[in-house]
Amino acid sequence: MNGVYNPLLTCLSVVVAFLASFTALEGAAMLSAVTSSRWRHAWLAGSACAMGIGIWSMHFIGMIALTLPIAVGYDLDVSAASLALAVLAALVALATVSRGHLSARRLFAAGVVMGVGVAAMHYTGMIAMRMSPSIDYDFSRVALSVAIAIGASIAALWLAFHLRDSRRENIVWKRLAAAAIMAFAITGMHYTGMSAATFAEGSRCLSAHKVDANTLAFVVGVASTAVLVGTLWIFGTQASRLSASLDRATRTIRHLGTHDALTDLPNRAYLMARAKELVQRSTRGGGALAVLFVDLDGFKAVNDTLGHKIGDDLLRQAAERISGCARKGDLVARLGGDEFVVVVSGLPGAQRRGNGLRAEANDASPIGNTDAGAIADTIARQILASLADEFVLAEAIPIRIGASIGIALSQDESTTLDTLLSHADCAMYAAKRGGRNTFRRFEDSMSQSTLRSLHIQRDLHVALARKQFDLVFQPKFTVDGKAMTGAEALLRWAHPVLGNVPPLEFIPIAERAGLMIAIGDWVLREICAHLVEWDREGLAPMPIAMNLSAMQFNLPRIVERIDAIVTAAGVPPERLMFEISEATAMQDVDRTRRIVQSLRDRGYAVALDNFGSALSSLGHLHDFRVDQIKIDRAFVSGLDDTSARSSALLSAVMALARVLGIEVVAEGVETVAQSLKLLALECDQMQGFLCGSPLAGGEFRQAMAGAFAMKS
Structure with a gap:
C-alpha cells in the first residue's frame, strides 16, 4: 500500500525543524551565559521542552504528511511517550553543549545518545498508528536513518557548542545557517526512516477512531510553532537583558581597572595610559604641564590609632577636597595609600619661571597669573588650605591633618609624565623635610639625598x-x-x-x-x-x-x-x-x-x-x-x-x-x-x-x- 506526501505539510515539517534547530542554538547560548545554578536548571528544563516539542512536532507533521488510502489516527499515550523521548534527547543535547569543555569522546557519546533517542522517538511515533498488520521495515534503511540521526546529532552538538558565544561577529547569520543545516539533517533522517516503512495491502489503522490526522496536523503545527516562536522571543528578550547586563559589567570592570575603588578617582594605570596624550596636548605650541604630588601628613597615625574605617573615610573626604581645588579639565588621581596626584594641563609656557626656581608656601600668586609655575603654586596653596580644615569623620570624630606637596613643571614635549612624577615626588620629600604642610617646586639643585632615597x-x-x-x-x-x-x-x-x-x-x-x-x-x-x-x-x-x-x-x-x-x-x-x-x-x-x-x-x-x-x-x-x-x-x-x-x-x-x-x-x-x-x-x-x-x-x-x- 503506497502513500502520497502532502507538500504543504512536508514544507511545514521543514520549517518546524528549522525553528527547533535555531531554538537549540539559542538555548545553548542562553545556558552558557546563565551563572546561577537555580536559573541554569530552569533554563535547561524549559529549553529542552521547547526543543523536544519542536523535533517531535517535525516528525509528527512529517508522518501526517504521508497520505494513505485508509483512515489514519494516532494513539495519544504512545504519541506522548514519543514526545517524552524527544524531550529527553533534547535535554541530553543541551546539557552537553552548555558545559565548559566538549571533548571528542563526550561529543561522540552524547551524539549517539541523542541520535538513538531521536530515532526511538520517530519509530515510537510510527507505533502510535497501530497498523494491522504491522508495518514492515527495510532494516538497511532503518540503520541508515539511525546513522543519519547520530551523525546529525553530533553535527548539531558541535555547531551548538561552537556558536554559543553571542559576542562573535555575525553570530545570528551563522546560527541561521547552522539551523538550516541541522533542519535538513533532521528531516533527512525522518524521511529516510519513513521510506523504510512498507504498509501491507489491506492494512487497517486501529487508532483511526481516536484522533483525526488532519486535525492533529493542524493543532500540532500551530501549537509547536507557537511554542518555538514564543521560546525564541523569550530567548531574545533574555539575551537582550544579558547583553545589556554584560555591557554594564564590562563598563564596570573597565572602570574598576582604571579607577580607585575607595575614592573613585583615576588610578595610576589610568594616569600612565594617558601620559603621552597629556604631555603632548599641554606642551604643543609652547604650553606647559604641572604635576602636583600630594602626600597627606599624619594619615598613618590616624589609620593606625583609629582604624581603617576612619582612615578610609578620611581618604574619601580628602579626595573630594583635592578634586574641588583642581580646575576644569585637570586630572586628579590616587596613586595608592595617602598619595594623590593633580595633573594641571593647558598651562601657558611663554612666561613660566621653569623648574629652576623655588616656590615657598607664602608666595602670593592669583590664579589668573599667566605664569605656569604661579598657577601650580596657587592650586597647591588651595589644596593645603582645604586639607587644613577640620575633618568630621565616621562616629563624629574631628581630625586635623596637613599635606606635603611637590610640584614639577614640564619643559617640552620630550618630558615624560613618569619623569614629572618622579620629580614631583622628590619635591614632596623636600617639602616634608622643610617642615610639612607646605609645598616645594622641583629644582635641578634639589638635594640628591631625596633622589637617592627614591632609587x-x-x-x-x-x-x-x-x-x-x-x-x-x-x-x-x-x-x-x-x-x-x-x-x-x-x-x-x-x-x-x-x-x-x-x-x-x-x-x-x-x-x-x-x-x-x-x-x-x-x-x-x-x-x-x-x-x-x-x-x-x-x-x-x-x-x-x-x-x-x-x-x-x-x-x-x-x-x-x-x-x-x-x-x-x-x-x-x-x-x-x-x-x-x-x-x-x-x-x-x-x-x-x-x-x-x-x-x-x-x-x-x-x-x-x-x-x-x-x-x-x-x-x-x-x-x-x-x-x-x-x-x-x-x-x-x-x-x-x-x-x-x-x-x-x-x-x-x-x-x-x-x-x-x-x-x-x-x-x-x-x-x-x-x-x-x-x-x-x-x-x-x-x-x-x-x-x-x-x-x-x-x-x-x-x-x-x-x-x-x-x-x-
Whole structure:
C-alpha cells in the first residue's frame, strides 16, 4: 500500500525543524551565559521542552504528511511517550553543549545518545498508528536513518557548542545557517526512516477512531510553532537583558581597572595610559604641564590609632577636597595609600619661571597669573588650605591633618609624565623635610639625598629576589671579655650600583615602603639556615638574636608567623632571641606584654633593645618579663665622662634587672674604660667594636669553632 506526501505539510515539517534547530542554538547560548545554578536548571528544563516539542512536532507533521488510502489516527499515550523521548534527547543535547569543555569522546557519546533517542522517538511515533498488520521495515534503511540521526546529532552538538558565544561577529547569520543545516539533517533522517516503512495491502489503522490526522496536523503545527516562536522571543528578550547586563559589567570592570575603588578617582594605570596624550596636548605650541604630588601628613597615625574605617573615610573626604581645588579639565588621581596626584594641563609656557626656581608656601600668586609655575603654586596653596580644615569623620570624630606637596613643571614635549612624577615626588620629600604642610617646586639643585632615597626604595623591591641582602653577626661577650655568649644578626645590603647601603639608611625606607615584613621573614629563614648548618658541623650551640621591626611587631599573628618559619626549618626555639626596641614596645604596652609572653611560652628568648633611650619602659620591666635588656649606646658612651650620672643610672637599672632576673647587655662598647666600668657595675654581657666587628657567616663559624674571645 503506497502513500502520497502532502507538500504543504512536508514544507511545514521543514520549517518546524528549522525553528527547533535555531531554538537549540539559542538555548545553548542562553545556558552558557546563565551563572546561577537555580536559573541554569530552569533554563535547561524549559529549553529542552521547547526543543523536544519542536523535533517531535517535525516528525509528527512529517508522518501526517504521508497520505494513505485508509483512515489514519494516532494513539495519544504512545504519541506522548514519543514526545517524552524527544524531550529527553533534547535535554541530553543541551546539557552537553552548555558545559565548559566538549571533548571528542563526550561529543561522540552524547551524539549517539541523542541520535538513538531521536530515532526511538520517530519509530515510537510510527507505533502510535497501530497498523494491522504491522508495518514492515527495510532494516538497511532503518540503520541508515539511525546513522543519519547520530551523525546529525553530533553535527548539531558541535555547531551548538561552537556558536554559543553571542559576542562573535555575525553570530545570528551563522546560527541561521547552522539551523538550516541541522533542519535538513533532521528531516533527512525522518524521511529516510519513513521510506523504510512498507504498509501491507489491506492494512487497517486501529487508532483511526481516536484522533483525526488532519486535525492533529493542524493543532500540532500551530501549537509547536507557537511554542518555538514564543521560546525564541523569550530567548531574545533574555539575551537582550544579558547583553545589556554584560555591557554594564564590562563598563564596570573597565572602570574598576582604571579607577580607585575607595575614592573613585583615576588610578595610576589610568594616569600612565594617558601620559603621552597629556604631555603632548599641554606642551604643543609652547604650553606647559604641572604635576602636583600630594602626600597627606599624619594619615598613618590616624589609620593606625583609629582604624581603617576612619582612615578610609578620611581618604574619601580628602579626595573630594583635592578634586574641588583642581580646575576644569585637570586630572586628579590616587596613586595608592595617602598619595594623590593633580595633573594641571593647558598651562601657558611663554612666561613660566621653569623648574629652576623655588616656590615657598607664602608666595602670593592669583590664579589668573599667566605664569605656569604661579598657577601650580596657587592650586597647591588651595589644596593645603582645604586639607587644613577640620575633618568630621565616621562616629563624629574631628581630625586635623596637613599635606606635603611637590610640584614639577614640564619643559617640552620630550618630558615624560613618569619623569614629572618622579620629580614631583622628590619635591614632596623636600617639602616634608622643610617642615610639612607646605609645598616645594622641583629644582635641578634639589638635594640628591631625596633622589637617592627614591632609587633605594625602587631597588629594594628586587633586592630580595636578586639575593643582594646578607647577614653579619655581631658577637656578644661576657663583660670580662673571656667568653662569647651569642651574637646579634645584622642585615647588610650590597647594592650593585650604590655599593654597601647602611642599614640606618635603607631600613626606614623599607619600613615606609611596607617591605620589612618580607625582609624580616628572609632574615629569620637565613638565621635558621645558619643554625642548622652550624649544628650539622657540631659547633657549640649559641643563641642568635634578631631585631623585630615595628612593622613586624605590629603584624597580626606575628608569633604564629615566626613559629611557622622556625618549625619549618627544624630549629629549637631556645636557639633564637627576638629584640624589640623600647619605642616599639611602648606603643601598646598591653599588646607588648601579650606578645612577649607568647614568645616566651614557645621557648623563644626576648630582649628589650635600646633600653633607656627615654626611660619610659623602666616602670614596665616587671610587666614585660623579658629575658634581656640592652642598654642604649648613649648611656654606655657616657661612661667615658667624668660625670657620675651615667654610672648612677646604669647602676639603678642593673639593680632592678637583678631583682627581676633579667640579663643586662651593654651596646656599643668601644673603649677599655667603658668595659671596666661595666665590669664594676656587674653588667652581664657587652657587644661593640671593642669586642669585635660584625662577622660574616663563615667568619663567625670560625670564631665559634676556635672559642673566640676578646683580647684585652
